Amino acid sequence: MEGYLRGQIASMANVNIETLRYYENHGLIPSPIRSEAGYRLYSEEVLVRLAFIKNAKSCGFTLKEIRKALTASTASSVSIADFVALIDRKIEGINQEIAQKEKTKAMLSHLKSDLQASHKAPEIQELLDILHMKS
Missing domain, CATH: 1.20.5 (Single alpha-helices involved in coiled-coils or other helix-helix interfaces)
Structure with a gap:
């Protein structure tokens, strides 16, 4: 199994572990897979999402707007106009x-x-x- 541990991904994304937990609990990042030992393993996609979230927040977007954008971007009918x-x-x-x-x-x-x-x-x-x- 490949992936990053919670502390590793938080450090790489320059976010607090509590922030990572918050984003996970509020659907901004997907739930990680678990290793055989039970550790959370975060994918490279989570690192990309965290970078997107940080950049969007710095542009003034709310977490609600960011969640909506992330949800829409994974849907099959993305509306560029929106x-x-x-x-x-x-x-x-x-x-x-x-x-x-x-x-x-x-x-x-x-x-x-x-x-x-x-x-x-x-x-x-x-x-x-x-x-x-x-x-």
């Missing part, structure tokens, strides 16, 4: 976050300018008024 729509929604969410961050950055820049122009430390209420006016 994956594209999911990616489009992620991109739109990122664009909204960027717009909000730009608005916040502009507000803070104006606040900084206002404070520097006044040459005095503002009172708390003045700061609140300035922040309220800029938002």
Whole structure:
């Protein structure tokens, strides 16, 4: 029997053993086969799935979305349109976050300018008024 032990696969994928257990319990990776001695043996496919999960998480996908993608990818009727729509929604969410961050950055820049122009430390209420006016 070939395969990697739990500690080996976790180390190779750079994930915690508890994370590996969680992914297994929640259907993100297949249950491993057992050796004659009863040890869990994980396949190379699990290593690939773990890399996919980590990359998808870093792109902002939830575990629920990742599970759905993994399930769909093993089904015979994979809908590329569904994956594209999911990616489009992620991109739109990122664009909204960027717009909000730009608005916040502009507000803070104006606040900084206002404070520097006044040459005095503002009172708390003045700061609140300035922040309220800029938002």
